Every structure is written in structure tokens, then in C-alpha cells.
Amino acid sequence: MKSFMNEFRDFINRGNVLDMAVGIIIGGAFTAIVTSLSDDIISPILGLFGGLDFKAYVLTLGSVEIAYGKFITAVINFLIMALIVFCMVKAMNRATSKLKKEEEIEEAATTKVCPYCKSEISIEATRCPHCTSQLEA
Template identity: 50%
Template sequence: MLQEFKDFIAKGNVMDMAVGIIIGAAFTAIVASLVGDIINPIIALFTGGIDFSGWFYTLDGSTHASLAAATEAGAPVFAIGKFIMAVINFLIIAFVVFMLVKMVNRVKAAAEKPDDVAPEVHTGPSQLDVLLEIRDSLRK
């Protein structure tokens, strides 16, 4: 069993996956900072400083000053604002990832494209030319 585990770990796919997870964790921190520190303040500027995360409804009808107070009091809370912010953050992160993938694909395409494209060389008559020649010979 230990040998099987060693073989599994030694495979290239597992190592690629591990590197991807580590880079993904670092990328998550960068994107979270981009969303929280740069994009959300811009959204707040355009929406007049509205903070969606404070929007909530208590399901039992009680009133509380804030979401934290309602949660602390043990009231059943429908935290619509947190959900709205999660959706906004998801859309922003998805757009950033889309742009990153688009950029990587563009770089890959440029790297795979040969610099010197050799012109097509015709070594003889095409198939159509040969067939036309045969047709003309049969007519004669």
C-alpha cells in the first residue's frame, strides 16, 4: 500500500495539481484584495456608499440595529446583503479570471504560431487539372 501511495504521489498530474492549488491560493488572496480594496470602493462611490452587507431581515419579526446584533441575539436572519455581496464578488472574480485566461490563451497562440510561414509549393498539376486533361483527351 505504501508503494502504491508513493507511485500515486510521484505521478506528474498530482504534482501539477499541487502547484495549481498553491498558485490558486495565492491568486485568491490577490483577487480578494482587488475586489475588497479596489473594486468595492469604486462600486460604493457609484452607489452613494451603499453597503449591501448590512441588509438583512429577521424572520421572527424582531428588530435589531445591525446584522451582528441580530445574529448575536439568536434571531433567525435572512442576510440578503451578504448574498448580494457574494454574487457581486463572484462576478468580479469570474471576470478577472476570464481576462487572465484570455491573456494566457493569447500568449499561447502567439508562442505556437510559427514566425516564418513557408508558402505552399505546388509540385505539379492539381487533381482538377489532371481530370480536365483526361476529359479533353477522351473527347478527342
Template identity: 50%
Template sequence: MLQEFKTFIAKGNVLDLAVGVVIGAAFGKITTSLVEDILNPILGLVIGGADLTNLKYVLKEAVGETPEVSINYGNFIQTIIQFLLVAWVIFLVVKGANKMRLTEKKEE
């Protein structure tokens, strides 16, 4: 059983997947920084100087030690922007990889 496990781990697909996960996590941090540090200030300026992440609709004000209840739609908008950026880049990477494969097949 141990030998089977070593063979499974040594397969290229498993190693490729592990590398993909690590690179994906790092890419997620880059995307988060792009949205939070570059795009949000620009969007905030366009919508009147508001910090996008602080946009919210308060359902119930804070009373004493009881915190307010609010819908934080600014965070939701930020998450949507992050998702769209990641999806766009993945689309471009897949499109580029497919184009490279087609070029390689034509050369054969």
C-alpha cells in the same frame, strides 16, 4: 505499490495541480480584499453610504437572547462580485494562454 505512488506524484500534472491550488488560494485572498476593501466602499458610497455587507432584510427581530432572523443579501452581493472578478481574471488568463499557444504553433 510505493514505487507507483512515487511515479504518480512525480508526474508534472500532479505537481502543476498542486501549485495551481496554492496560487489559487492566494489569489482568492487577493480577490476578497479587492472586493471588501476597495469595491464595497465605492458601491456603498454609490448606494447612499451603506456598508454593502450589512445590507439585510429582517424577517424576525431579536427577542431577548434569541437572535434575529434575516436574509443577508449584502453578503450575497459581495460573493457574486467576488465570483465575477475571479471568473473574469481566469477568462483573461486562459485567453492569454490560448493566444500564446497559437503564436507558438504559427512559429513552428
């Protein structure tokens, strides 16, 4: 039992488990925001233009009510959340690629290639540290 508890403690202390837990908590809060956006802003606006309130749509079959309007609202919530996540990922990818390009530019400005052995060396070097060839200025 002690070995099991030690393994469990090691598992919990891994960084990716903690990151996942934080992501789930933030995702829950984000879901509440998107649900409020859909319920409190988008659905009433749609109601203004088309007289639509999706939550009011219910199909009654005998004593059973099928609230398909709530399902439509859930689909709208999903689409909004997917759009926001897509935009966030796209912005993060754009920022990451911009940073990588800047790093490549900085790296390219600090190194050059030896014309004799084709090794990458400092741009300030006058002699190649790999093949010891004298370099032109």
C-alpha cells in the same frame, strides 16, 4: 499495506498531482486578492456612488439573520475572478497561437515539397532523399 503505500507514493509523485496542488495553493492566494479587491476597493466605490454597502444588508426573520449582502459580495467576487481568469486564458491562448504561427513560419522556411513524390524535404536539398529525383535549384 506495503503495496497500497507504494501505489500511493507513485500517485503522489505524478507530475499532474503536483501541478494540481500548486494550482490549488495559488488559487487560494488569488482568492484572497480578489476578495480584498472586492471588499476594500469595489464595495467602497459602489458605496460612494449609491450609498451601498452590500455587507450591511441583512434580513431579520425573528431571531434569524439572513446576510444576503454577504452573498451579493461573494457573487461580485466570483464575477471578478471569472473575468480575470477569462482574460488570463485569452492572453495565454493568444500567445500560444502566436508561437505556433512563428514555428510554422520557421518550419515552412526550412522545408519544401518534392515535385515528384510530394515528400517534405530540406529546402537546401538538390536531390530528393525519398525518390532520388534531381531537383531544380
